[in-house]
Amino acid sequence: MELTQLETFLAVAEERSFSRAAVRLHRTQPAVSMVIRKLEEQLDEVLFDRSARDGQLTAAGELLREYAQRLLAMRREATSAMDELRSLERGRLLLAANEYTCLYLLPVMDEFRRQHPKIDMLVHRSLASRIPEELNLRVAELGVMSFRPDPEQYRSIAVYGDTLAFVVNPRHALAREARVSIADLGNELFVAHNVPSPQRRKVIETFERHRTPLNMRVELPSIEAIKRFVAMGNGVALVPRLTVERELETGELVAIPVDEIEFRRVLRLVHRRNAKLSYAATAFLQVVRAVAVEKGAPFLYQVERGNQELIGRAIERGDGGVGAVQL
DSSP: OOHHHHHHHHHHHHHTOHHHHHHHHTSOHHHHHHHHHHHHHHHTSOOBOTTSTTOOBOHHHHHHHHHHHHHHHHHHHHHHHHHHHHTTSSOEEEEEEOTTTHHHHHHHHHHHHHHOTTSEEEEEEOOGGGHHHHHHTTSOSEEEESSOOOTTTEEEEEEEEEEEEEEEOTTSGGGGOSOBOGGGGTTOEEEEESSOOHHHHHHHHHHHHTTOOOEEEEEESOHHHHHHHHHTTOOBEEEEGGGGHHHHHHTSSEEOOBTTBOOEEEEEEEEETTOOOOHHHHHHHHHHHHHHHHHOTTEEEEEOOSOOHHHHHHHHHTSOOOOSOOO
């Protein structure tokens, strides 16, 4: 049974005439009769009472009319929904990020919501190491990561250049220093994140290389908790600068450059290489690019290929890193 057959059936039922239905459908009467006859053969039921002059429906015809009207109404709704999807009048965008990388998304999401307020957005919280798997499982369409996944399977776009910030509360003895050396930190109490990460390993190795003790006497489960604890006057911390921008602006925390610790980190938006992005995801990437152009560094928009030098140069230049490379 095809929808075109049901359209013909309903035309005959509504016009109560094969000839009038043919005129309405811009077809010949024999063609309309053939469609109805084939439909009756498929259903093994007579749909019209041929003895009646007004094209009266049989009981089977009345039952089919109800379902035919519903199915054609659903087709109209589906077509309308598709039009709305293309025009971004409806839709849903699924993103994956962790506590840290989600902060990058906030200004981009803010602009996206201004432009496309009818698109629903869901940010799924996930460990960065699990985001590639979640992209494959369609849990999310786009993920924000601080490392580059397998380029054979995923496309990645560098979107933000971040650094590691050494922060103290304003009453700390080091708060008035313009710069410090790693050797000055051997007696400090560090408040650390208790989730293992490559960044944490790099910090530990740097302290070991400079033969300086790293006293991680307090470990907390979130960056937010670390910030608050240090702001209360408890120890010091090394955290991504993106996570303390507000506290640095308000003066709750003070960031001090450390000569030997200049770790840079690039955040990336990632999606499956062979995936066809939704209209919402495509529009989101357009907003990401526009934000990079408007705000400049540390915001970026650089589609990554095999060579990472372009990304590094864009960060060092201090520009938005918006290249001509297209998805």
